[in-house]
Amino acid sequence: MSDYYLSILQGALLTVAVSLASLAVSTVLGLLGATAKLSGKKPLVWISTVYTTVVRGIPELVLMLLIFYGAAIGINSFFESIGSDFTLDLNPFVAGVATLGFIYGAYMTETFRGAILSIPRGQMEAAWAFGMTPLQTFVRITLPQMVRYALPGFTNNWLVLIKATALVSLIGLHDMTYLAKQASAATREPFVFLLFAAGLYLVFTSISLWVLKRLNARYSLGTEKVQL
Secondary structure, eight states: OHHHHHHHHHHHHHHHHHHHHHHHHHHHHHHHHHHHHHSOOHHHHHHHHHHHHHHHHSOHHHHHHIIIIIIHHHHHHHHHHTTOOOOOOOOHHHHHHHHHHHHHHHHHHHHHHHHHHTSOHHHHHHHHHTTOOHHHHIIIIIHHHHHHHHHHHHHHHHHHHHHHGGGGGGGTOOOHHHHHHHHHHHHTOHHHHHHHHHHHHHHHHHHHHHHHHHHHHHHTTTOOOOOO
């Protein structure tokens, strides 16, 4: 039995790796999407709006299966049509990270967009009047304040993303959910191993909440708190 627990713990490391890699992808896409939505340029606004609308309206599982199977089939069919022998074998880790990052990039887009809109525009206009470039204004003025406004939504997205990593087990990635199911099938004791995996997810989310609460407190220094 101890071997099964050890293998699930090893799978937990893969779960953490998928979570962190997906978070990095989603954060980059979220910043790009929020910038596009606020750019005022119709093509960029249209593309980013379609992205957030479509992705948030389709279940994560359907998107993951579409990307893992559909993308490979589509690319292989294309190369076959042009007479090439190239065959794409999509790595489950890459597919899982790309899909989760793509999905939660849409949610991060709305989180970052709302955070940027919460910052008085006069601050950015003042920075431009002092000769700062748009990039300097974003790094020095917008980003530090945006973090404070975005952290609550960012925290929720991150917690949901961690739990959504369980979906990668369906495309053959040996994360802790996959290994817990394998152990359950081998021993016919599903409750024991799935409860162990659930406990590990709870540990991850609890640690994340603790870290992000401290980060939120750090960025909220000097601000007035409203008593409810």
